[in-house]
Amino acid sequence: MKNPMRRKIGSRVPAQIALVPAVMVALVVYCGSTLWTVWISMTSSRMLPNSNFVGLRQYSSLMGNERWSTSVSNVLLFGGLFVAASLTIGFLLAVLIDQRVRAENLLRSVFMYPFSMSFIVTGLAWRWLLDPTLGIEKLLHDIGFASAHFDWIVRPDRVIYTLVLAAVWHASGLVMAIMLAGLRGVDTEIWKAARVDGLPVWRTYVSIVIPMMAGSFATAGVLLSTSVVRLYDLAVAMTNGGPGISSEVPAKFVMDHLFERGNVGLATAAATTMLMTVIAVIAPWLYWQSRQRAAGKLT
């Protein structure tokens, strides 16, 4: 009884010592910087951070800022459409590839290819494709469809959908890979049983396979959601927030005000607001998960 106990403590101490640098980095770099950001957001900082406390003034000017409200509604619209479309398309691609098609490896590589490109390259390529004087619209005009219109990237009311288009193109391949792994993990016996019961294929997917793939959906969903929050480089490369302010996003608001506009106070207020929003979404979910775990439903 005594012996294994001692061994347990003895093996833990070095491990804990080894973790100290990582914990220190997490505490000092992440938590420290976060607290500092929150503090700076309550000062009148301009180009350089200062400690002149002004309370919530930066937050009230942030709330009255139309560019900020546009950015927030843009990222909500973008996030909803992007996550839904990427999951749907990724799943459908995975299902198609899972039909034991010929040249599966080739197709998989083709679908995964966009993901290997940076957002900057993706953004530039789509900007040129969608540019009405260079890309698809011009091509249609040149081959005789003179009345064809595809100028969404220069229309303030449509431009955000072009960002969704490019981002879905970029991310669907990755979702497909995750989903394909999930599909391959489904026991073939289940398919046999469903066939014996005379269940149509679509019904098997909807009622049996998809619920079994909850883990794959969660993984893909989390990955996609993080790229929604940090959406920056794609917007910069593709539209640079334009036309006007119609495709601005919160991360770009923070970066522009932090550097170009020398308005550190407002930028940190925006960054803090972003953090609070993410916490407000994640905290209830973590709480729910811990409740489930306590109840023994989750491992």
Next chain:
Amino acid sequence: MIRSLAAGLCLGTLLLAPVASHAQTKPQPKAEVIHWWTSAGESAAVKVFADQFTKAGGIWVDMAIAGGVNARTAAINAIVGGNPPTAMQFNTGKQFDDLVENDFLVNMDSLAKSEKWASIMPAAILAAVTRDGHAYAVPINIHGQNWLFTSNAALAKAGATAPTNWDDLFPALDKLKAAGLIPLAFSGQKNWERGLFNSVLAGMGGGEMFTVFWGKRDIATIKSPQFRTVVDTYRRLHNYVDAGAAARNWNDATGLLIQGKAGMQFMGDWAKGEFSAAGQTPDKEYGCTVLGAKSVSYLMGGDVFAFPKQKDPTKTATQMMLAGLLLDPATQIAFAQKKGSIPVRLDLDTSSLDACARKASGWLADPKTQVPANELLSPPALTGAVEDLISQFWNDPSMTADTFIARLASTMAQPF
């Protein structure tokens, strides 16, 4: 362990000592300069300074960082981190306000006095480096921001002539449009949308209205009928811009003029670099002018070098040595030729500069024509907020001039 460490330290000190004493007997001034002049013409220009400094016996350490924002961020981080560069570039204006307030920059009063800056520079440029009566940076050059460039090939094709005032502008634009050309080459980034607005504001509203708008934020001026005319003209120009403008860069817009596909472009004098790279010369293949109301209002921006405070006095001596070279007449002319700007000194012979720069020198001889650019008048935070509004107005045809003016007034009233 400890003994060997001590021994190592002793050995290290012994080895380093002669090196250090040697360095003290013969210090060679070394200048680390952070700037964002990275294009071909720009790096040729900065080489003029580097060569002069090397000739004077120094070592020039070039720290070019692409992009103004990146370069300034790197320089400010270096200063705050305690490792300041010898000199750093800023645009003439309010970009270094915070550095002055926090006492990070070397006072340049002695140089300003010995070189008589007050009598050789435009007053607005001197004012832009002066805070509370003290000079904190050395002006290097002047860039004009509100030029109108015209493609002579495109104008000839449309049977139009280059406009010399605002009344002639719209008929010429109409002719270009009728000929199936792009009348106004434009690049739809926010800063160029503000740049076009500034050209109209300075050109139609005049230098005084421009100064009051950005510098004093006078609400009565914003609500005046004259300002309303400026806003309407700005909106009217949108009719002459093509659909591809939204995703175009300024140099690609200049490229349209070079190819004769577009007629005109409002841009700063840095566009000349694009024309000369394509082998075109002013007043021959392309025209350059500034449209004014009663007189021309030449929007003067430019660049300065600031010198962050150093702990080591020998480094401060190096800074003064470098600063003393920048305004040398021959250096000023050589730099301006390469950069496409004009010298910051008005007492020089500018006959060796290009035709556009000679026009600019002529205008700057008259103090009434000298109008400080946007960056000299308003802090970046205010400029950015107004820029967002201008950009919304330009891109949203449903926004009326009244709404725009009302929202400008409320933005200007905020504390910045």
